[in-house]
Amino acid sequence: MDVSQARARIAAIRAAGEPVSTGELDRLWAAVDTVRPENILGSWKGSAFDTGHRLEGLLATVNWYGKTFHSLSRAQPLICRGADGSLFSNVELGRGEASLWTVEFRGEMTAAMVYDSRPILDHVKRVDEATLLGVMNGKDDAEILDAGRHFYFLLERV
Template sequence: MSIAEKIIAEQQATAAQAQSVFDGAPPVDPDFMIGTWRGAEVRTGHRMDGMLSASGWWGKQFIDAETVHPLLFPTRDGKALWALDPRRLPFDLLMRAPLPSLEGRSLAGLTTVSRPLMGTTKPKARLRTTVYGGVGSATMVYDAHPINDVFRRIGDDTVIGLMDQRGAPPYFFSLQRDDSLPVLARRR
């Protein structure tokens, strides 16, 4: 098992290890990202460690370069996915305010009941090629926040992602292709 595969499997690394794996991984073309991807955090000691897991975050969907759902969550019955509107999340506050540890906690129920207020059927990000660390690779660009998620290839159906936000250290996560659940086209 390579160090990259180990980090993805264990969802844990030092920030330096995750950065080294990311830097050493080949770039991906935006077309490679088309599909639905299941996500997982790579815990590195970042202040956001545990947030996505605690929220019940499932992953991302890339329909085409203009139609991206960056934050997918399972429905109450777990048989489908719904898209959360990131515009409704205070990313600036999350990056600056003191945060309680969410390790071992679940806010998934709260996320699920927030669907009528937080859900969307409209795309909230786009897919582009950007240059990060001197390498051009597929990047998800949020519509409402100055955040880019840059992707590099780990395997045929696996990428490592790096959330790039001005003034914050990189936040790492992984995505594995998984088209097993439908994404709801309208709220129910």
């Protein structure tokens, strides 16, 4: 699969809103381009793929909006929408915030958000100029890996 085929398939999955397997997402991940941390600074609206991963439900209950990368040393992984509609960094759930690094994952160096107080990394790759494909990785913890499956998400530049 090449990059243009991966982009088309990601767009089709998003448009259909149907479940997708983590195996297919693994193949799409392998086809898209790596990205440097300094190239993703800014605000991003997030969405989860429907894979049945337990984090999908958790993020829905906390009204997860997305992520904000202010600088390489200051990233907010859990921007949520409050009852009044305002956005806030949910530092309680995330047990702090994060920073951006270049980290090797599956044999490639790409941007990763490293959580300050949790054994979690959110690796991201570029789908296009306004879209990132992310995969959460960490210690084999029930919150992070669900039956050994990674949590996949999309980020769209705000």
